[in-house]
Amino acid sequence: MTDAEYVSIWMRPERPARGPKPAYSRAQITDAAVRIADAEGLEAATMRRIADEIGAGTMSLYRYVPGRDDLVELMADRVMGEIDVEGMPSGDWRADLTRYAYGVRTMWRRHPWIATVHRAVPSFGPNRLRLIERVMGTLDTHVSIDENLGLMAVLNGYVEGAARDEVSWAEEVRRSGLSETDWMVRSGPYVNQLLESGEYPIFSKIVMEASGPHLHRDDRFRYGLERVLDCIAAALPAPVESPVAANREGREDRDG
Amino acid sequence: MTDAEYVSIWMRPERPARGPKPAYSRAQITDAAVRIADAEGLEAATMRRIADEIGAGTMSLYRYVPGRDDLVELMADRVMGEIDVEGMPSGDWRADLTRYAYGVRTMWRRHPWIATVHRAVPSFGPNRLRLIERVMGTLDTHVSIDENLGLMAVLNGYVEGAARDEVSWAEEVRRSGLSETDWMVRSGPYVNQLLESGEYPIFSKIVMEASGPHLHRDDRFRYGLERVLDCIAAALPAPVESPVAANREGREDRDG
DNA sequence: CCAAAACCGAGTACAAGGTACCCAGTGGAG
DNA sequence: CTCCACTGGGTACCTTGTACTCGGTTTTGG
Numbered sequence: 001m002t003d004a005e006y007v008s009i010w011m012r013p014e015r016p017a018r019g020p021k022p023a024y025s026r027a028q029i030t031d032a033a034v035r036i037a038d039a040e041g042l043e044a045a046t047m048r049r050i051a052d053e054i055g056a057g058t059m060s061l062y063r064y065v066p067g068r069d070d071l072v073e074l075m076a077d078r079v080m081g082e083i084d085v086e087g088m089p090s091g092d093w094r095a096d097l098t099r100y101a102y103g104v105r106t107m108w109r110r111h112p113w114i115a116t117v118h119r120a121v122p123s124f125g126p127n128r129l130r131l132i133e134r135v136m137g138t139l140d141t142h143v144s145i146d147e148n149l150g151l152m153a154v155l156n157g158y159v160e161g162a163a164r165d166e167v168s169w170a171e172e173v174r175r176s177g178l179s180e181t182d183w184m185v186r187s188g189p190y191v192n193q194l195l196e197s198g199e200y201p202i203f204s205k206i207v208m209e210a211s212g213p214h215l216h217r218d219d220r221f222r223y224g225l226e227r228v229l230d231c232i233a234a235a236l237p238a239p240v241e242s243p244v245a246a247n248r249e250g251r252e253d254r255d256g
Numbered sequence: 257m258t259d260a261e262y263v264s265i266w267m268r269p270e271r272p273a274r275g276p277k278p279a280y281s282r283a284q285i286t287d288a289a290v291r292i293a294d295a296e297g298l299e300a301a302t303m304r305r306i307a308d309e310i311g312a313g314t315m316s317l318y319r320y321v322p323g324r325d326d327l328v329e330l331m332a333d334r335v336m337g338e339i340d341v342e343g344m345p346s347g348d349w350r351a352d353l354t355r356y357a358y359g360v361r362t363m364w365r366r367h368p369w370i371a372t373v374h375r376a377v378p379s380f381g382p383n384r385l386r387l388i389e390r391v392m393g394t395l396d397t398h399v400s401i402d403e404n405l406g407l408m409a410v411l412n413g414y415v416e417g418a419a420r421d422e423v424s425w426a427e428e429v430r431r432s433g434l435s436e437t438d439w440m441v442r443s444g445p446y447v448n449q450l451l452e453s454g455e456y457p458i459f460s461k462i463v464m465e466a467s468g469p470h471l472h473r474d475d476r477f478r479y480g481l482e483r484v485l486d487c488i489a490a491a492l493p494a495p496v497e498s499p500v501a502a503n504r505e506g507r508e509d510r511d512g
Numbered sequence: 513c514c515a516a517a518a519c520c521g522a523g524t525a526c527a528a529g530g531t532a533c534c535c536a537g538t539g540g541a542g
Numbered sequence: 543c544t545c546c547a548c549t550g551g552g553t554a555c556c557t558t559g560t561a562c563t564c565g566g567t568t569t570t571g572g
Contacts, residue, residue: 008446015548021539023550046529057551059531068530118372121424124446129456136458145461150479154487157417157480158410165409168377190264190380200385202392205401223406224413231410231487276520276568302558313522315560324559 009070010125024056026064030074034111037075041174042113045075072117077125079111085134089141094229096138100131101159101225108163112171115164142236151232158228162221265326266381280312282320286330290367293331297430298369301331328373333381335367341390345397350485352394356387357415357481364419368427371420398492407488414484418477 014026032053036045047068051058065071083103088096108114120128139148173183195204270282288309292301303324307314321327339359344352364370376384395404429439447463450456 006442008443011446011449060550116374118424119428121421122428129459133456133458140458145465149462150476150483153418153480154414154483158413160417161413162409165377168374172375172378186262187264190267193267200389202389202396203385206405209401220406224409227406227410227487227491230490231483234486235483316521
């Protein structure tokens with residue numbers, strides 16, 4: 001293996017000092033790859049395809065990127081940069097985290113392939129670091145780093161999980177090459193079989209609810225997010241001057 | 257495209273009625289695949305490797321499974337069956353959900369490759385259905401299906417997100433082929449560079465906390481889980497006769 | 513009991529995709 | 543001007559999924 005000469009993609013300089021001017025750039029390659037993945041899925045972003053997209057030879061990409069895995073890592077960090085966390089922490093943690101949550105969701109919907117990137121978690125690119133500083137910074141003055149990590153796991157878990165759910169369905173439909181309607185028609189027989197067996201009452205409820213007048217996806221996301229934020233509020237030491245955090249016993253606070 | 261003759265893997269009968277006795281079985285193939293993936297990662301579970309494992313010819317597998325994607329789907333549902341939800345709902349929703357959460361975590365740690373399976377979300381195998389019935393059943397009598405889905409998104413998001421975090425690191429280490437220590441040594445230079453730049457105070461706190469006397473992974477998981485369960489408790493209509501649900505204003509209830 | 517049909521396991525072969533290796537051209541350093 | 547590190551990119555190889563095919567076996571129809 002290339003153990004000895006391994007360097008993280010984030011430390012590896014884009015280009016050596018000497019030599020001719022390069023014709024392309026990491027950013028250009030990453031952008032092209034993201035564009036393809038957005039339109040046709042991550043598996044369509046092959047080295048050959050990306051090279052074609054920018055008019056380069058396939059192997060030329062390897063002058064800029066050690067391999068495809070690292071390129072995907074670059075792509076992941078690149079799209080994390082689209083999440084707007086400017087001005088955080090602002091002092092209003094609830095507003096900050098709400099904005100962050102919607103930012104993540106928007107980004108996932110724009111780049112569904114992000115659900116299939118595994119190395120995103122262990123990777124610390126510049127944009128990921130910025131998110132950590134800004135977002136965890138909003139709670140940093142209120143709780144210990146331990147608690148902060150715990151609460152962030154709850155928030156991130158929910159937001160990414162919800163986004164992953166939405167996006168996974170859409171990707172499955174796209175992969176099938178069918179229209180959304182045709183796709184549902186195709187899965188109809190199996191779902192019907194489950195419904196008619198009578199063994200899955202809860203599943204049936206879910207299906208029925210989905211076909212009746214139901215909470216829109218946005219409302220559902222908002223509902224869960226509010227529950228998570230309430231959860232964080234409850235874990236915070238003392239409400240200093242936030243007039244929002246006073247509703248915690250009833251449950252008539254359904255939103256929508 | 258095989259659009260016309262598409263049938264979900266869950267509807268497709270394992271074998272036709274007629275013909276000679278089959279030498280293998282779907283379960284046998286799935287088990288072998290899971291065994292390989294556990295030990296060497298999902299990418300090591302190639303059709304050839306799986307066939308070798310059970311002593312079959314590569315192409316023989318296609319008599320039992322339409323293709324690799326479907327096999328992975330079978331694998332995913334197979335390991336979901338390891339999550340013990342027997343006797344749920346028991347009446348004590350908090351105990352049920354706690355058991356479920358730890359069950360999921362244990363399963364993920366046993367089968368880290370599950371983090372890389374994308375079709376798991378849109379797929380409804382028998383074991384996934386069982387989980388839905390049992391686990392969502394614990395809240396079904398207390399809240400609407402809408403709220404139940406929302407609260408489950410919070411719980412599942414947290415549990416899977418936390419598991420994914422733990423597992424992603426481990427997988428990254430495994431993929432590198434290095435020991436955990438060597439792996440950390442290898443990423444040392446980059447982390448040090450970040451630390452010394454002084455631009456990432458929160459990140460530095462995380463690193464410092466991780467190397468000092470810190471919350472063990474188990475304690476951290478438990479902390480987040482308790483926050484989520486508190487969040488669910490707060491969203492429930494009215495504590496009927498649960499003596500546990502009475503602590504919701506202070507925060508001296510840190511556990512561990 | 514026999515012939516045909518259906519199904520079995522498995523080998524051969526091909527298309528994609530990542531990438532090691534190689535080569536000729538180029539432009540900055542001396 | 544000379545040199546050589548570096549460039550873009552072509553060729554070729556390995557791995558992996560899987561379509562096709564075939565000879566043998568089991569079941570069915572008579």
